[in-house]
Amino acid sequence: MQLYYERLFILTCILYSASAAGYALYFLTQRPRVHAAGFWTGTAGLLMHTVILIARGLNSRGLPLSGLYESLSFFAWSIMLIYVLTERRSRSPVNGIFVLPLVNLLMFSALRMDNAVHPLPPALQSPWLGVHVSLCFLGYACFVLAFCFAVMYLWQESEVKSRKVDGFFFRLPSLELLDNLGYRSIVFGFIFLTLGIISGSFWAQKAWGRFWSWDPKETWSLILWLVYVVYLHGRLMRGWHGKKSAYLAIIGFMAMVFTYLGVNFLLPGLHSYLR
Amino acid sequence: MKIQLIGLNHKTAPIEIREKVSFSSEKLAEALLCLKRYEAIEEDVILSTCNRTEIYAAVRDPGAGSESLWRFIADRTGLSRDQICRYFYLLNDKDALGHLFKVAASLDSMIVGETQVFGQVKDAYFQARQANTIGRSLDAVFEEAIRVGKKVRTETQIGKGAVSTTTAAIELAKKIFDSLEGKRVLIIGAGKIGEMTVKNLYSRGVSTVLVANRTFARAQELAGAFGGQAVRFDRIAECMLSADIIISSTSAPHYVVNRQDVLALMSRRPHDSLFFIDLGMPRNIDPQVNRIENVYLYNIDDLASVRDANIQERISEARKAEQIIALCLESVSSRFNLGRLKEQCTA
Structure with a gap:
């Protein structure tokens, strides 16, 4: 097998x-x-x-x-x-x-x-596991796409700005499209992550008796969530787009990598299942 | 049956000669029928565009055929034998086929990769069919040429990329905006090249065109042409607020738009990118404007360098196209030999 x-x-x-x-x-x-x-x-x-x-x-x-x-x-x-x-x-x-x-x-x-x-492990034998983890991963996946769009945006932006036209210029899509795609990815990622955090806290209430324990994974998820709150707020309320949005999407991606991997290796806590 | 081609193009003949040899579409049918009556000519197609006139014929005997073609040209145009020798090329069979394929694939054009010539080849073919001067040989040849032209267009990037200054501006706009539909254009000054650029943008669906000019009447005239709106020169600042693309082509000796204006502007419209095209000479827009976030400025030289980069790209694509043509030519010429054998058997 x-x-x-x-x-x-x-x-x-x-x-x-x-x-x-x-x-x-x-x-x-x-x-x-x-x-x-x-x-x-x-x-x-x-x-x-x-x-x-x-x-x-x-x-x-x-x-x-x-x-x-x-x-x-x-x-x-x-x-x-x-x-x-x-x-x-x-x-x-x-x-x-x-x-x-x-x-x-x-x-x-x-x-x-x-x-x-x-x-x-017995602690994970619960139907909540599938809901919680798959929602978080779908959110992460959207953030990965948003990161790729942000990198492409910054690349194309420097091509257009520098006025030196080369092969990348022709092959990468327009700035407006990349910006929109990044935004949409983050909206979906944000919805998945929010649901993931909510489902996680319900599970925590059942398993550990508390909705929130300030465990490093939880804290970092919150930080991650807040980065995207800043992104969405800036975009919807202040009209941030383009480079500002792209940089925030990259910061969000780095926060996500740390939440996913860094926390497990550097900050032991209740979520330390990945070894 | 042999395929022969006699013709001239922009590379072999100056315009004074080309205009004598060109066939207007009204005279074409008559010319096709007239040529068919010449000795040894079985089928004929005439391709006449502003850059070339080419006569394709299927002939029974190559010697008599080329003699007829020479005579036809001399009779129609009054050119002497010497002149014809100097400006025309005469190609046979595989060379003629290869040439036609190149023409259809737009490799022989003045601007390599331009799309018009493909349509003109198709037209020439249909007109000859209508005039009933086309038979099995040329029919197969032209069908094949059209197929090759399509193949080159789909399998290479030969037609991609803007190769004029005005279309380069459009191409740049498309790298900033997802689509030009619904975008608002402001044009400052009503110069010729500015007008051409707006015309191009307009044909791609921009929604509003605002025209500002020192002479208001001229602004109204230009605005009328694009269903746009003429505005007074002193209202430029507020028009810039709602515009996505701003084209400037005034002859003002100083900057019409400076950095401070645009900085103030962008703080009031943070959402959208702004694309400046400066066609003025001397420049109308402060080059510092390009440093502002979400603002992109291109002047004439930048557009020219985009155009040149595209031309380079086309040249490298043309090499790919030549390989495609060479392959097709091999397969076609072997197939044609077969066809000829059959013909002889039935005869």
Whole structure:
């Protein structure tokens, strides 16, 4: 069984890598067919990844979310899911060259972790786990996309501003579109994160008897949430857009990485399940 | 059956010669039928544009065919044999085919990658069909040329990128704004190149055009052409507040828009990007304006460098296109040999 997981996982990694290569090639050649090849290999990878998650979930009787291996893999899956579902609507097919390397980074890091199927620790054996964690990861995935759009925005902005036109200028989409896409990603990410935090606090009330315990993960989630509150407030009330928004999206992304990984390794607390 | 081509273009002949040889669309049908009566000419197509006139013919015998083509040109235009030799090219079979493919793919155009010539090739083909001067050979040749033209257009970026100053401005605007539809344009000064730029923007769906000019009557005239609105010169500041794209082409000796104006402006309209196109000479807009957040300023030289970058890009795409053409030419010429064998069998 273990061997099958490993093989399927490696196959998924190969599909994602091929997809990343497809997008890079598309960026260079701009041929629609190359893009289609990149997109569909990525989608095939996503399907295979879904199969692995379901199989592992059935095996461990719950969402496969124990341990760093499963967590990284689930995170990569969330990003791919959101990406594949939104790419067509975004009218910006070059995003893949930024998103897929990140997905690959997560997958290849997971590959180095212990991938044995562990039974969930008793504290996590609750239906709340799936709701809480998947909402948070969907939120994180949206923030990753927003980060990619922000990087593309800043890049394109410097191209337009410097008045030195080169290949990137032609290949990256318009500033207005990138700005809007970043904003929309953050709106969705914010909704998921808010629901994730609320569901988490209800679970905490049941499990630990308190809604909020100022555990490092909780504190950092709050900080993360506040960064995006600033983003949304600035945008809606003060009309911040463009570079200001892009910088905030990048700060939010860094806060998210710290909330996800940094807290677990540097600040032990109630949430220290990932080792 | 042999395919022959006699023709001239902007590279081989000056305009004085080209205009003598060009066929207006009214005379084309008559010319097609007239040529068909010449000795050895079985089928003919005439492609006549402002940059080229080319006559494609399917002939029974190449020697007699080319003789007929020479004579036809001399009869129609009154050019001497020497002149024809100097300005025209005569190509046979595979060379003629390759040339037609290049023309259809817009590799032989004055502006490589321009789209017009593809339509003109199609038109020439349809007109010859209507005049009934086209048969199986040229029909297959032109069908193939149209297919090659399409293929090059879809598989390379040859037609992409603006290659004139005014279209370069549009291309830049499209990298700032998602779509030009519904965008508001203010044009200061009613110069010629400014007018052309607005015309281009207007055809791409900008919603409001405001025209400010020292002479109000001229502003009204220009505004009328784009369903826009003329404004007094002293109201520029308030118009700038609602504009997304501002084009300036006045001949004022000093800056019409300076940094302070725009700074004040942007604090009152924080939401949107503002795109300045400075076509004035001397410059109308303080170059410092470009440093302000969400403000983008391009002057004539910047537009020219965008245009040049695009032209370079097209040249590299043209190499890809040539490979596509070479491949098609190989497959077509082998297929045509087969077709000819069959013809002989049935004859």
